[in-house]
Amino acid sequence: MKQQHEPLTKENVDFFLDITDQVCPLTFVRTKLLIEKMSPGQIAEVRLQGVEPLENVPRSVRDQGDTVISLEPEDPGQEPHGIHRLLIKKS
Numbered sequence: 001m002k003q004q005h006e007p008l009t010k011e012n013v014d015f016f017l018d019i020t021d022q023v024c025p026l027t028f029v030r031t032k033l034l035i036e037k038m039s040p041g042q043i044a045e046v047r048l049q050g051v052e053p054l055e056n057v058p059r060s061v062r063d064q065g066d067t068v069i070s071l072e073p074e075d076p077g078q079e080p081h082g083i084h085r086l087l088i089k090k091s
């Protein structure tokens with residue numbers, strides 16, 4: 001039997017971090033510090049923007065063994081490097 005997963009909502013997110021005003025490498029440093037506080041299986045939402053953070057933060061999260069659930073623009077009509085919502089699951 002195939003399991004159905006409920007879509008993630010704000011109520012399913014355990015931690016929230018807004019790094020839209022940060023630049024690399026601080027974007028991943030702040031994200032990594034948040035992940036270190038989390039327990040395995042917990043979910044964090046990170047708001048980020050800009051070319052480097054959008055490329056580097058998800059890659060670094062995967063490199064350290066955690067899961068990127070999704071990376072989606074907050075507003076689908078915005079510019080490509082505008083504010084995005086990154087959902088991370090601690091492994």
